[in-house]
Structure formats: C-alpha cells, structure tokens
Amino acid sequence: MKETEVNELAFLAKTGNGASGKQSWAEDVRIAAVKPMVERTTVRWRLAVTVLTLVVLAGIGAWMYQLAHGLGSAGYNDQAFWAVYIVDVIAFIGVSYGGAVISAILRLTGQSWRAPLTRLAEGTALVTVIIGALFIFPHLGRPERFWEILVYVNTSSPLFWDFMAIGTYILATLVFFYLPLIPDLAIVNGMLGRSRHPVRYKIFKALSLGWLGNERQRRVLHGAMSLVALIIIPLAVSVHSVLSWAFATTSRPGWAETIFPPYFVIAALYSGTALVIVVASAFRKGYHLERFITKRHFVRLGYVMAALGLVYAYLTLADLLSEGYTGITSGWISQTVSGRYAIPFWFYVLAGEVLPIAIVAIKRTRNIAGLTVASIGVVISLWIKRLVIVLPAATQPLIGSHWGTYHFTWVSITITLAGVAAIPLGLMLLFRFVPLLSIDEMEEVGELGSTEQVSEHTVAAQELLLVGAGASSDVGNGNGHGSTNGHRIHATQSEVKQ
Amino acid sequence: MKSITRWIIAATAAAASVLMASGPAFAATSLSSNSLTLSVASVSASSDNLILTAQEASGDVGQSVTFFVQTTEFSGDGWMAVGTAAVGSSGKAVYTYTPTWTGSTQFGAVAGSDGSVSVPSVTQTFQVLRDPTGVPQSAIEYARPLGTTGGWLVKGLLTVIAIVWILILGSLVLVVVRVPRLARAGAPDDKGGR
Numbered sequence: 001m002k003e004t005e006v007n008e009l010a011f012l013a014k015t016g017n018g019a020s021g022k023q024s025w026a027e028d029v030r031i032a033a034v035k036p037m038v039e040r041t042t043v044r045w046r047l048a049v050t051v052l053t054l055v056v057l058a059g060i061g062a063w064m065y066q067l068a069h070g071l072g073s074a075g076y077n078d079q080a081f082w083a084v085y086i087v088d089v090i091a092f093i094g095v096s097y098g099g100a101v102i103s104a105i106l107r108l109t110g111q112s113w114r115a116p117l118t119r120l121a122e123g124t125a126l127v128t129v130i131i132g133a134l135f136i137f138p139h140l141g142r143p144e145r146f147w148e149i150l151v152y153v154n155t156s157s158p159l160f161w162d163f164m165a166i167g168t169y170i171l172a173t174l175v176f177f178y179l180p181l182i183p184d185l186a187i188v189n190g191m192l193g194r195s196r197h198p199v200r201y202k203i204f205k206a207l208s209l210g211w212l213g214n215e216r217q218r219r220v221l222h223g224a225m226s227l228v229a230l231i232i233i234p235l236a237v238s239v240h241s242v243l244s245w246a247f248a249t250t251s252r253p254g255w256a257e258t259i260f261p262p263y264f265v266i267a268a269l270y271s272g273t274a275l276v277i278v279v280a281s282a283f284r285k286g287y288h289l290e291r292f293i294t295k296r297h298f299v300r301l302g303y304v305m306a307a308l309g310l311v312y313a314y315l316t317l318a319d320l321l322s323e324g325y326t327g328i329t330s331g332w333i334s335q336t337v338s339g340r341y342a343i344p345f346w347f348y349v350l351a352g353e354v355l356p357i358a359i360v361a362i363k364r365t366r367n368i369a370g371l372t373v374a375s376i377g378v379v380i381s382l383w384i385k386r387l388v389i390v391l392p393a394a395t396q397p398l399i400g401s402h403w404g405t406y407h408f409t410w411v412s413i414t415i416t417l418a419g420v421a422a423i424p425l426g427l428m429l430l431f432r433f434v435p436l437l438s439i440d441e442m443e444e445v446g447e448l449g450s451t452e453q454v455s456e457h458t459v460a461a462q463e464l465l466l467v468g469a470g471a472s473s474d475v476g477n478g479n480g481h482g483s484t485n486g487h488r489i490h491a492t493q494s495e496v497k498q
Numbered sequence: 499m500k501s502i503t504r505w506i507i508a509a510t511a512a513a514a515s516v517l518m519a520s521g522p523a524f525a526a527t528s529l530s531s532n533s534l535t536l537s538v539a540s541v542s543a544s545s546d547n548l549i550l551t552a553q554e555a556s557g558d559v560g561q562s563v564t565f566f567v568q569t570t571e572f573s574g575d576g577w578m579a580v581g582t583a584a585v586g587s588s589g590k591a592v593y594t595y596t597p598t599w600t601g602s603t604q605f606g607a608v609a610g611s612d613g614s615v616s617v618p619s620v621t622q623t624f625q626v627l628r629d630p631t632g633v634p635q636s637a638i639e640y641a642r643p644l645g646t647t648g649g650w651l652v653k654g655l656l657t658v659i660a661i662v663w664i665l666i667l668g669s670l671v672l673v674v675v676r677v678p679r680l681a682r683a684g685a686p687d688d689k690g691g692r
Contacts, residue, residue: 168666171663182673209681210677220672221677
C-alpha cells in the first residue's frame with residue numbers, strides 16, 4: 001500500500017462525518033485510532049477528566065494527611081497491621097497481569113481477533129501496574145526510608161523479592177507496550193504530518209525508529225515482541241507468586257498456605273480479564289469503536305473469564321476445605337464464612353462467581369451489556385475477596401484470644417478511590433498521546449478480524465489471487481505476521497465483497 | 499510445643515528495671531497526673547495479657563477512660579488508642595490489653611472517650627518481655643530448613659532476574675539498533691511508509 005499522507009485538517013474534516021461505510025477498512029481503523037489524539041476534547045471528556053483528577057488529588061491530599069498523622073489515621077493498628085493498602089497493591093497489580101497475559105497469550109497463539117483489543121489491554125496493564133506499585137507507599141509506615149531496600153538489601157525478606165519482581169514486571173510491561181507501538185507511531189506521523197504538532201512529530205519520529213514496514217524490520221520487531229510476550233507470561237505468574245509469598249512465608253494462620261501462589265495468580269488473571277472487558281466496553285462506547293470491537297470479542301473474553309472464575313472458585317474451596325477440615329488453625333475460616341467477614345465473603349461468592357458465570361453460561365445474557373455487568377461484578381468482588389484474605393488472618397491473635405479490628409477511615413477510602421479513578425484517567429490521557437487501536441495489527445488481520453475466518457470464507461479466492469501471485473506460503477498462517485499477509489488478505493476481502 | 503513457644507509477657511516499671519523472672523502478678527509503680535492514675539500489671543506470670551488500670555480520684559462512675567500505647571508506626575503523634583473502659587463502682591477503669599511487641603513500651607490513659615481525645619494525661623513506661631527463663635532461643639527461633647541453602651538460592655534467583663532483564667532489555671536494544679539500520683539500508687517494500 002502506498003503511504004497515505006493526510007494532513008490534519010483534511011483528517012479532521014473526514015472524522016467530522018464519522019466513520020462512514022464509504023471509507024476503506026484501513027482508513028476507518030486509522031481514523032478511529034487517531035481520532036482521540038487530534039480531535040478537540042468534548043465537554044463530557046473534560047468533565048470526566050476534571051472529576052477524576054480531583055479524586056486523584058483528594059487521594060494525594062489524604063496521603064499527605066496520613067503522613068502527618070500516621071497509619072492509624074487510615075484505620076491501621078497493631079492488630080490490623082496489613083489492611084486496605086496491601087489489598088490495593090495486590091488488586092491493582094493483579095488486574096495488570098490480566099491485560100498483559102491475555103494479550104501475550106493471544107499474540108503467541110496467533111489469535112488474530114485480538115487485534116482491536118491489544119492496545120487497550122496493554123495500556124490497561126501499564127497504567128494499573130504503575131498505580132498498583134505506587135500503593136506500596138501509603139502501605140509503608142516510613143515511606144521516606146523506601147530507598148533503603150536497595151541500600152540495605154535483606155534477601156531473606158519476601159518484600160525485597162517483591163520489589164525485584166514488580167520492578168522487572170514494570171520493565172517488561174513498558175517494553176511490551178512500546179514495541180507494538182513502533183509501526184503505529186510511524187503511521188500516525190505519516191497521517192498527520194509535522195505542521196501542527198512539530199514536537200509530537202519529532203517525538204514520534206524518534207520513537208518509531210525510522211519504521212518503514214519492510215520485511216526485515218518486521219522480522220526483527222516480531223521476533224522481539226514474541227520473545228517479550230513469551231517472557232511476560234511466566235514473569236506475571238512468578239511476580240504474583242512472589243507477592244503471595246509475602247503472606248505465605250509468615251507464620252500466620254490463613255496466610256501460611258502452600259496454595260497461595262496459584263491462588264493469587266488465578267485471581268489476578270480472573271480480575272484482569274474482567275477489567276479488560278470493562279475497559280473495552282467503556283472505550284467502545286466512549287470512542288465509538290463498535291465496528292471494531294464486537295460482541296464476538298466480548299463473548300470470547302467472557303469464556304476466558306468464566307473458565308478462570310471456575311478455577312478460582314475451586315481454589316477458594318480447596319483453601320477453606322483443607323484447613324477447615326483439620327480445624328488446627330481455622331479461626332480465620334469461621335470469621336470468614338460465618339463471622340464478621342461473612343457479608344463481604346458471600347458478596348464475593350455471589351457477585352464474583354455465581355452471577356458472572358451464570359451470565360456467561362446463559363445465552364440470553366451472554367451479550368455486551370451482560371458481560372460488562374458481570375465483569376464489573378468480578379472486579380469489585382475480587383477486590384473485596386482480597387480484603388477477606390488479608391483482614392481475618394491479620395487480625396487473628398497469635399497470643400490470647402482477642403481479635404483485632406480494622407475500620408475504614410476517610411483516609412483509606414479516599415486513597416483507594418484515587419487509585420480507582422487513576423485507571424480511567426490514565427487511560428484517557430494515554431490515548432490522547434498514542435493511537436487507541438493497534439493500527440498495524442488491525443490492518444494486517446483485515447476487516448473480518450481473523451485470518452481463520454478469511455480462510456473459511458475465501459479459500460478459493462485466496463488460491464486464485466495468491467497462488468497466482470506466487471505467494472501461497474504466506475496464506476493462512478493464522479498469525480497475521482507475514483510480511484505482506486494483511487494486504488493480500490485485504491485484497492481478498494475486497495474481492496469477496498465485489 | 500505451644501507451651502514452649504508461647505510468649506509470656508511480663509511487665510515491670512521501667513524505673514526499677516527489674517526483670518521479673520517468674521512469679522505471680524506484680525505491682526507496678528503508678529504515676530499520677532491530676533485526678534487520674536495509671537497502673538499496669540500482667541494478669542499472671544504465664545498470661546499473655548496486661549491489665550491497664552486507671553483510677554479516677556473523683557471516682558466518677560461511668561466516666562470513659564481511653565488507654566494508649568506509644569508507637570511511631572501507627573500514629574504520627576506517637577500515641578495509639580487501644581481501647582476504652584468505663585470507671586466502675588470501685589473508681590477504676592480496667593482494660594485488658596495484649597501487647598504485640600516486646601521492649602520498652604509507654605502506656606497512657608486519659609479521661610474521655612476514644613473519639614474526643616488523642617493524647618494521654620498520664621503515662622507510664624514498662625518493659626514487655628518474653629518469658630525470660632527456661633526456653634532456649636533455638637526453640638523459639640525455629641531452625642529454618644532453607645537456612646543452609648539460602649545463600650545459593652539467593653544467588654540463583656538473582657541470576658534468573660538478571661537473565662530476564664537481559665532478555666527484555668536485549669529485545670528492546672535489538673529493535674532500537676536494528677530497525678533504524680534496516681530503514682537506512684533498504685527501501686520500503688509493499689508495506690512501506692505505513
């Protein structure tokens with residue numbers, strides 16, 4: 001395809017009419033991906049950003065208050081020494097894994113339907129892991145001494161390994177977000193030119209590394225992307241395992257559990273998949289991506305989410321059953337199931353397991369609205385589930401029989417809400433600067449979004465076109481990574497339409 | 499095993515600095531401030547709990563007294579409220595507290611309910627000790643099974659992390675170095691310029 005030079009005014013004029021059926025698939029993709037970067041923000045967008053920013057600022061203010069008045073102002077005490085902030089750390093970093101791992105697995109297995117979702121999933125992974133990592137600071141009683149973890153290394157502390165693992169994961173997430181962006185940055189520069197945003201043009205030019213899209217460049221880029229995707233899966237598993245060991249290596253009943261690493265990892269993937277669905281749903285509606293992100297994407301992600309939900313339900317049962325049966329250290333179990341934490345626990349069972357799985361299982365509710373509701377339920381209830389894991393064990397007395405208590409305060413609530421608000425805020429701002437969709441990948445897989453489907457519908461046409469062109473080896477490899485695969489398939493689709 | 503590892507809390511007045519080896523509950527020196535006095539004692543030598551007793555000179559029955567422990571971790575001003583108790587017919591407010599750390603610990607009390615007061619009017623320092631007798635340290639500090647292999651484990655884990663970093667950064671460097679070079683070397687093919 002020849003380079004499409006569209007100046008920004010013409011582009012805006014085109015986008016003013018919306019994505020019409022008269023434009024080609026490639027044009028529609030480009031317009032939808034770049035529109036949030038060039039269009040004037042709407043009143044609703046500005047209002048949303050203002051409100052979210054205020055919530056984040058309120059959270060920072062609450063943290064300042066906590067620094068002045070101590071962790072006690074957040075409801076912490078000597079018998080509830082770990083509480084809401086460690087829950088935030090686990091929950092936010094956990095949802096990050098979902099985005100990264102889902103994207104990595106779909107990439108490695110050549111699932112071309114992933115294309116409209118990858119940028120959103122990887123962006124969500126990046127934003128949430130940064131927010132999750134920042135939650136470590138309110139969790140610390142003496143945050144000004146954080147740097148000492150590097151200076152006075154204590155390798156026998158799980159917290160040191162948490163630091164190493166999370167740091168490594170953040171690096172991998174950043175690289176995993178950047179690499180697929182390289183072709184898109186070149187495309188954006190080609191579309192928008194340098195006249196109105198020379199600074200952005202220069203930055204994109206530097207970051208796109210002189211991308212031309214030739215075969216050898218693609219081979220290098222896809223090789224690197226595959227390697228990082230391959231690394232990020234075991235990395236995500238190991239990082240959340242390490243996070244779970246911060247609990248499991250204590251001698252505290254309810255935490256010292258061998259099941260904790262897979263328990264945490266599955267919870268992370270479960271809630272992470274749910275968050276990808278929520279983000280995809282919100283951005284689909286907010287940025288009019290209905291043509292690209294369809295019911296099919298939600299249903300497939302819904303199946304993944306339901307499968308993970310069942311595994312997590314099994315692990316929850318296994319955790320409760322093995323300790324509850326022996327009764328040796330089961331005080332926290334009775335507190336969880338029928339004691340003071342019974343309401344949040346059963347809320348999780350209902351909103352985090354029964355309803356989402358039922359919604360996915362029932363054909364009538366297995367639609368975009370239903371799956372979005374189910375995913376919201378999963379995200380919220382999995383946060384509550386982490387709270388139910390942390391608090392009963394933390395407040396269980398190791399000496400004596402006096403259970404500790406934890407009460408939420410306005411400080412801990414405000415800081416947590418700030419983290420929640422920071423996710424949409426971070427994503428909305430991120431996609432003011434980078435394309436919302438993975439343009440290059442979407443153009444490669446074509447309008448039907450799947451080389452499998454293309455094969456299904458157009459085998460005969462492909463043979464006619466591609467074998468005739470002497471390039472049959474590129475057909476139907478299923479991963480859309482062939483040097484010219486996308487264009488040949490695209491040509492095929494045009495042919496079929498005609 | 500439980501009896502060996504169980505923490506036995508003893509408390510004694512810091513001024514006396516006497517390590518109470520064993521024996522029944524002991525009297526603690528009380529400091530008085532205005533109308534309130536505070537005393538701290540262990541329930542018994544083998545108990546986990548301390549009894550914090552505040553006595554109102556006026557003997558105002560029903561008056562709330564808030565008890566505190568000083569900590570730099572949970573409270574910026576150093577005082578963490580641990581609970582409240584009402585003054586009974588004996589003129590005393592009694593609160594049972596289970597300490598969660600050992601060492602020199604300051605306790606405090608003030609007349610008033612939990613929400614309205616944040617600083618005690620009377621304080622007292624005590625030593626909170628583990629059972630000082632009869633229990634070998636090795637029985638309390640378990641011999642960790644990974645103790646001997648830990649050094650190798652640490653080196654192994656650090657090596658794994660280093661390899662992961664090298665692979666990730668290596669992938670990035672490969673792209674950053676090779677892609678511009680390939681752009682300079684060859685003209686775009688059929689996808690060029692996208």
